[in-house]
Amino acid sequence: MASNQNTTNKTVICPHCGREVPPVKRCPHCGQILPKPEKMNGKKYKLTPVEIFLLVLGGIMLSVALVAL
Numbered sequence: 001m002a003s004n005q006n007t008t009n010k011t012v013i014c015p016h017c018g019r020e021v022p023p024v025k026r027c028p029h030c031g032q033i034l035p036k037p038e039k040m041n042g043k044k045y046k047l048t049p050v051e052i053f054l055l056v057l058g059g060i061m062l063s064v065a066l067v068a069l
């Protein structure tokens with residue numbers, strides 16, 4: 001599987017001239033200041049209830065095993 005590392009190379013569309021430009025402060029074509037690119041990472045890692053349950057279960061099992069030994 002090839003790694004898709006295109007996120008570091010993404011370009012933005014300049015709202016002033018409509019050209020595709022690298023995410024820099026100023027557009028290299030028209031010289032206007034570019035707006036900051038919107039962050040797409042609204043997805044923070046969250047534990048699902050199942051994962052929390054499994055973690056708690058794992059802890060209980062571990063403590064039971066420790067007590068039993």
Ligand SMILES: [Zn+2]
Binds near residue numbers: 017019028
């Ligand atoms: Zn431009």
